[in-house]
Amino acid sequence: MKERELIELARKVLKNSYSPYSKVEVAAVLLTKDGKVFTGANIENASYGLSICAERAAVFQAVTNGYRDFSKIVICSNLIKPILPCGACCQVLFEFSPQIKIITMNKNGIKETFNLKEVFPRGFRLTK
Ligand SMILES: [Zn+2]
Incomplete structure (x- = not known):
């Protein structure tokens, strides 16, 4: 799937956000190295700690x-x-893909692109 298609899909998934408390709607579209696509939306809960972010919803799926x-x-x-x-x-x-590319967009479609290493340079790893 091309980047433009991933962006279109993210915009569609955004409508499935369940965010009555923060009003912040977020959607994530995750592309695997072999071309599969998984989506996630943020899902909030009255017990705030039970909420899940769109990104983790997609990764877990x-x-x-x-x-x-x-x-x-x-x-x-x-x-x-x-x-x-x-x-x-x-x-x-x-945990899964330290080299992943992150493309993030605002509500008007303005994009910024990062590598995970730029925004999270020293992630936690269990090493013996
Ligand atoms: Zn998050």
């Missing part, structure tokens, strides 16, 4: 289906500034 190598994640939100994954999502992305 991919891993559940047997995919662990990711090349790209497209994130879009309804905010004015393109947002980056939170620390928890960066750590989850780092």
Whole structure:
């Protein structure tokens, strides 16, 4: 799937965000190295700690289906500034694909592109 198609899909998925508390809608489209696509939307809960970010929703769906190598994640939100994954999502992305490319868009489609290493340079690893 081409980048433009991933962006279009992210915009569609944004409509599935469940964010009645923050009003911040976020969608993520995750591309595996072999071309599969998984999506996620943020899902909030009245018990705030139970909420899940769009990025982790997408990664967990991919891993559940047997995919662990990711090349790209497209994130879009309804905010004015393109947002980056939170620390928890960066750590989850780092676990599987420390080299992943992050494309993030604001509500008007303005894009910024990063590598995970730029925004999360020293992720946590268990080493012996
Ligand atoms: Zn997050």
